[in-house]
Amino acid sequence: MRRNIGSQLLASVLVNAVYAMKNYPIMLSYTFLSPLSMLLVIFFVSHGSLLGIGIEGGFIMAMVLSGVSMQGDLSHLKNDLKIQDMVVSSPTTAFVYILGMAISELVYSLPSLVTLIVLAALFIHTSLMGAIEIFLAMSLMFAFSIALGFMLSTFSSDVIQSWAFSGIVSTFLATIPPVYYPITYIPLPYRYIAYLSPTTYAAQIAQNAAGYVAVPGAILAIDWIVLIAVSIAIFIIAAKKTRWREK
Amino acid sequence: MQGLVCSNISKRYETGKVALNKLSMSVESKGIFALIGRNGAGKTTLIRILATQLSPTSGAASLNGVDIIKDPHGIRERIAIVPQEARATPWLTPHETIFSYLLWRGFDTGEAHERADRAIKRLAIEEYADKSNRFLSGGIKRKVLVATVIASEAELIFLDEPTTGLDPISRNDLWNVLNELKKDRFIFLTTHYLEEAERLADNIGIIENGKLLGIGTLEELRKKVKYPYSIKMLDAGKKAAVRPKSGKVIRGLDGNSQILTSQKEAYAISDQFIKKGIKFSMNPISLDDIFYYLVKKPIENGEEHEEEYW
Numbered sequence: 001m002r003r004n005i006g007s008q009l010l011a012s013v014l015v016n017a018v019y020a021m022k023n024y025p026i027m028l029s030y031t032f033l034s035p036l037s038m039l040l041v042i043f044f045v046s047h048g049s050l051l052g053i054g055i056e057g058g059f060i061m062a063m064v065l066s067g068v069s070m071q072g073d074l075s076h077l078k079n080d081l082k083i084q085d086m087v088v089s090s091p092t093t094a095f096v097y098i099l100g101m102a103i104s105e106l107v108y109s110l111p112s113l114v115t116l117i118v119l120a121a122l123f124i125h126t127s128l129m130g131a132i133e134i135f136l137a138m139s140l141m142f143a144f145s146i147a148l149g150f151m152l153s154t155f156s157s158d159v160i161q162s163w164a165f166s167g168i169v170s171t172f173l174a175t176i177p178p179v180y181y182p183i184t185y186i187p188l189p190y191r192y193i194a195y196l197s198p199t200t201y202a203a204q205i206a207q208n209a210a211g212y213v214a215v216p217g218a219i220l221a222i223d224w225i226v227l228i229a230v231s232i233a234i235f236i237i238a239a240k241k242t243r244w245r246e247k
Numbered sequence: 248m249q250g251l252v253c254s255n256i257s258k259r260y261e262t263g264k265v266a267l268n269k270l271s272m273s274v275e276s277k278g279i280f281a282l283i284g285r286n287g288a289g290k291t292t293l294i295r296i297l298a299t300q301l302s303p304t305s306g307a308a309s310l311n312g313v314d315i316i317k318d319p320h321g322i323r324e325r326i327a328i329v330p331q332e333a334r335a336t337p338w339l340t341p342h343e344t345i346f347s348y349l350l351w352r353g354f355d356t357g358e359a360h361e362r363a364d365r366a367i368k369r370l371a372i373e374e375y376a377d378k379s380n381r382f383l384s385g386g387i388k389r390k391v392l393v394a395t396v397i398a399s400e401a402e403l404i405f406l407d408e409p410t411t412g413l414d415p416i417s418r419n420d421l422w423n424v425l426n427e428l429k430k431d432r433f434i435f436l437t438t439h440y441l442e443e444a445e446r447l448a449d450n451i452g453i454i455e456n457g458k459l460l461g462i463g464t465l466e467e468l469r470k471k472v473k474y475p476y477s478i479k480m481l482d483a484g485k486k487a488a489v490r491p492k493s494g495k496v497i498r499g500l501d502g503n504s505q506i507l508t509s510q511k512e513a514y515a516i517s518d519q520f521i522k523k524g525i526k527f528s529m530n531p532i533s534l535d536d537i538f539y540y541l542v543k544k545p546i547e548n549g550e551e552h553e554e555e556y557w
C-alpha cells in the first residue's frame with residue numbers, strides 16, 4: 001500500500017487542533033491572550049516606547065508557547081488517551097507525528113500570529129533583509145521549542161508532570177529573559193545570566209534587525225551561531241533521548 | 248519462520264519488576280489467538296512488546312519472518328492495536344476518531360472516509376457516528392476504538408481486553424464481527440472472559456507470572472490436564488456413594504460437587520448415576536477448569552477435597 005505522508009500530517013493537525021478548536025473554542029482565546037497580554041503590559045509601562053520590541057517579544061513568546069503547549073498536548077495524548085501508543089504501532093514515524101503536531105500548534109496560534117503580523121506591519125519599520133532575519137530567528141525559536149517540547153513529553157508520565165514542565169519552560173524562556181525589552185535594561189552582572197536562554201539571542205537579533213538596538217557585527221554573528229547550535233543540539237538530544245518505543 | 252514467534256522474551260521494568268520471564272511461544276498467524284492470565288500475569292507487557300511500543304530486556308520475536316525487535320518499521324506497516332487503557336478522544340466524534348486513525352496509517356482522505364463509514368456500520372454504531380465521544384457510554388466508546396483498527400488494513404490486530412465493559416448482546420455482536428474478521432486477519436486478543444476465548448479462539452495461551460503455562464487449541468490444552476472430563480452433580484449437597492477409581496472431587500461454593508476424571512472413568516460413573524437416578528451433567532472440562540488446573544487455584548474459590556465417597 002502507498003502511504004500518504006500528507007494524510008499522516010493532516011491527522012495530527014485535525015486531532016490536536018481543528019477538532020479540538022471546534023469542540024472547545026475557549027482554547028483559541030487562551031493562545032490568543034498569552035503573547036498579547038504581556039505586549040499590552042510592556043506597551044503601557046513604557047508609555048508606548050517599547051511597542052515595536054514588545055511585538056517582537058510577542059512573536060518569540062508565541063514560538064516558545066508552541067513547544068510548551070505541544071509538550072502538554074503530547075503528554076495527554078500519550079498518557080491519558082493512549083493515542084500515541086496506537087500511532088507508535090502504526091506506519092507513522094515519530095518525525096511525521098511530531099511534525100504534524102508542530103503544525104497543529106501553529107494552527108492554534110494563528111489568531112495571535114495574525115494579530116502580531118498586522119501590528120508588526122503597522123509599527124515595525126524595517127528592510128526586507130531585516131524582515132527575513134526576524135523570520136529566520138523566529139523559525140529557529142519554533143524549531144527549538146518544538147524539539148524541547150517533544151523531548152520533555154516523552155519523559156513525562158502524567159499530564160500533571162507536564163504542567164510543571166510548561167510553567168518552568170515558559171517562565172525561563174519567555175517571561176524573565178529580555179524578550180519583551182532590550183537586554184541593556186538588565187544591570188550588568190545579571191545580564192550574563194540572560195544569555196543562558198536561547199530566547200535572548202533571538203530577541204537580540206530581532207531587535208537589531210528592526211533597528212531598536214545596534215548590535216556589533218561580531219556579537220550578531222555569535223547570536224546566530226549560538227541560536228543555530230542550541231537548536232541543533234536540542235534536536236540531536238531530542239532524537240537520541242526521546243522514547244518512541246519505550247525502554 | 249512463519250507465524251508469530253517469541254523466543255526467550257524477558258522484560259524487567261525500571262522498578263525491578265520482572266513481568267516476562269524467558270517467554271517462548273509460536274503460533275500460526277491466522278485466526279484468533281487468545282492470551283489469558285490473571286491480573287499482572289504479563290499479557291499487556293507482551294502485547295506492548297510485540298506491538299513495538301516497548302523494548303524487551305532480552306529475547307527475540309518475529310512475525311512471518313519480520314524481526315519485531317530489530318525492524319519495528321517493517322512490523323508497524325502490518326499491525327494495529329487497541330491498547331488496554333486507550334480512551335476514545337473526548338473531543339472527536341466516532342467518525343472523526345476512525346477517520347484520523349486511518350489518516351495516520353497513510354490512507355487518502357477519500358478512502359479513509361469510506362472505510363470509517365464501513366467500520367461504523369459493521370459495529371452497528373451508526374446512530375452515534377457524529378456525536379462527540381464524550382457523550383457516549385463506556386461500551387460504545389470501546390466499540391469505537393475496536394472499529395478504528397478493524398477499519399485499517401493491518402494483517403495482525405492486537406486487542407487488549409476488547410470486550411471489557413460490553414453488555415452481553417454487544418459482546419456477542421463483537422464476537423460475530425471478530426469471527427468474520429478472522430477469515431483474512433490474524434487477531435491477537437487478551438480476555439478475562441474464558442468463555443470468550445473458548446468460543447472465539449483457534450489457539451489459546453495461558454500466561455502466569457511472565458511464563459507461558461500452555462498454548463494450543465482447546466483440545467491440545469485439555470491434554471495437558473490430568474483429568475479431562477468433568478461431572479457435575481446437580482442436586483446440591485446430596486451425597487452419593489460413588490467411588491471414582493481415579494480423579495478428584497471438588498466442592499464449589501454453591502454446594503455442588505464436581506468430579507474431574509478420565510474419559511473412561513467419567514462414562515463409568517455416569518452409568519452408575521443413571522442407574523441411581525442422580526441428576527448430573529458430564530462434559531469435557533471447560534477452559535475454566537483447564538485454567539484453574541494450570542494456574543493451580545481452587546475452583547470458584549471453593550475448597551478442594553480428595554474424597555473417596557460422596
Ligand SMILES: Nc1ncnc2c1ncn2[C@@H]1O[C@H](COP(=O)(O)OP(=O)(O)OP(=O)(O)O)[C@@H](O)[C@H]1O
Nearest residue numbers: 260262264266284285286287288289290291292293
Ligand atoms: N510501566 C511499568 N512499570 C513497572 N511495572 C509494570 C509496568 N507495567 C506493568 N508492570 C508490572 O508488570 C506486571 C505485568 O503487568 P501487565 O500489565 O503486563 O499485566 P496483565 O497481564 O496485562 O494484567 P491485567 O489483566 O491486569 O491487565 C505487573 O506486575 C505490573 O505491575
Ligand SMILES: [Mg+2]
Nearest residue numbers: 290291331407
Ligand atoms: Mg493488561
